[in-house]
Amino acid sequence: MEEVAVVGLGAVGSMALWRLALRGVPVVGFERFGPAHSRGSSHGETRMNKIIGDQPAPYKPLAKRADELWHDLERETGLELVVESGGLVIGPKRGPYVTRARRLAEAQSMPYEEIDAAEVRRRYPAHAVEDGDVALVDPHAGYLRSEDGIRAALTRAEALGAETHFGAAVRLVSDDGADGVLLSIDGVERRFRRVVLSAGAWIPQDLPGAVPVAPVRINATWFRPEGGDVPLDAEHFPVFMRELPDGRIGWGFPQVSDRGVKIGLHGRYGTPVADATANDRPVEAAEVRAISAYVRDAFPGLESLPSTAVPCMVTWAPDETFAIGSPRDWPNVVVMSACSGHGFKYAPASGELAAQLALGEEPYADISAFDLTRFEPEQEARA
CATH class of the missing domain: 3.30.9.10 (D-Amino Acid Oxidase, subunit A, domain 2)
Known part of the structure; x- marks a missing residue:
């Protein structure tokens, strides 16, 4: 059984891959399109960063950690990713x-x-x-170079030993508890101890009904x-x-x-x-x-x-708040979902959380406001 897979290598997935590879974890990333592609939610040259009043309490520690990690990624790659334009x-x-x-x-x-x-x-x-x-x-507000940021995280993860596969169609077959998660990649089965699912608008198709999120074309x-x-x-x-x-x-x-x-x-x-x-x-x-x-x-x-x-697409949670955690029937899958139109700036911090949760580490911040369990009554009502 292999160690960790990251399914979806957009903003959060690329960062999770980097943070896992930095720990020396054997990690494999899968993306159905190419690196920093234009089919999801994280393309279009720029994303906003740290504009005034845009950090409600649950996000404040994520904002602080994201700022640190964006600058770490700049130092590790020699690229300018953060522009403080005001x-x-x-x-x-x-x-x-x-x-x-x-x-x-x-x-x-x-x-x-x-x-x-x-x-x-x-x-x-x-x-x-x-x-x-x-x-x-x-x-102190400004913008982030979106595609450049994703490419930088992928490049750094690969340099640290991560394995990446692009143009790969992945299907989550089953979560078998102690036997890990079975994936089908282009029809070939591979088993992983833990999976980070960061596939954005594809999550409702990857795990139907597990997370009540709704992609919208914007x-x-x-x-x-x-x-x-x-x-x-x-x-x-x-x-x-x-x-x-x-x-x-x-x-x-x-x-x-x-x-x-x-x-x-x-x-x-x-x-x-x-x-x-x-x-x-x-x-x-x-x-x-x-x-x-x-x-x-x-x-x-x-x-x-x-x-x-x-x-482009925005994937909304019902309360427009992040959805982070493991669905009841998929305990070995860490879902990183529902950026709800304000997630890119937090991507490195979200990737760090994904790495910690996948490895059973204590998260660096209180993420109870983002827990998937808040949706369970709604999910049960729909069942």
């Missing part, structure tokens, strides 16, 4: 999103500056804001300037979260390629995904109407039609 939380001064961010920042002694609408227009001219809006300026979109000279670098267009009049939350990133700036809407809109593997059809015009309308109103210096639009 960030903004924009919205009505007394709006719920700005109020929550302000409260969390003050409770956690996070430094920030609050500026009025006139100052927002002066410093960040691409944003069209209302007179009653404010921005909380977070000097596309990634980029926008270019509409003539003129609109500054879109990190100084003038840092990462942002913005509360809209109807309660929706917009977000965006500075320009890091010729695609333009990446802008999107946060929330449970989009199309439910029954088969994650089939989510590769081109983006249709109807799918970008909402984001185009937002860009037209909020960023008049940008073209309202995206220069690039690619399919």
Whole structure:
């Protein structure tokens, strides 16, 4: 029987592979597509990092550990993965999103500056804001280079002895207790003592009913300037979260390629995904109407039609909180699931947790808020 398998080598899986290999554990990683592929949830150049108020209490130790590990990975690979560009939380001064961010920042002694609408227009001219809006300026926020981060973790894991297989179709056959977990890889059976399942939107297909998560197709979109000279670098267009009049939350990133700036809407809109593997059809015009309308109103210096639009997926837990642990019928499988649209920045910390749980170590943080047992009444009701 082999030691540990990691199924799904995206953000969390690649990090789990690295953290296991660093311990000298014989570990094998399986991915149904290629390294840092564009079929899942972790592609699209960038992911937000540490924006003000985005660390509720259960996530705070994960945020601290993730920050340490991102910088460790940079040192071990010589790559720049963390860009501290600064960030903004924009919205009505007394709006719920700005109020929550302000409260969390003050409770956690996070430094920030609050500026009025006139100052927002002066410093960040691409944003069209209302007179009653404010921005909380977070000097330590920024972004992560998403595909580069996954490749870096995979490269480092392989250098430490991890075995990787890409283009591999994996099926979980059975969990046989002391005899480990039987996997079928492209029809060939292999048995492992423990398995980390970090397959994102594929988890409902891999373990039907074990974790009540729901993948949704939400596309990634980029926008270019509409003539003129609109500054879109990190100084003038840092990462942002913005509360809209109807309660929706917009977000965006500075320009890091010729695609333009990446802008999107946060929330449970989009199309439910029954088969994650089939989510590769081109983006249709109807799918970008909402984001185009937002860009037209909020960023008049940008073209309202995206220069690039690619399919992506968000996998939601019912409470939008991580799902970490072993399902009742799969005690040797560690499920790392349901990033719910805010998981990439925590990926190294989640990978560390996966390694600890797979090896029976004490987790570095209290993860009771993420435990799968919170779903059991719901699962039993559905049975």
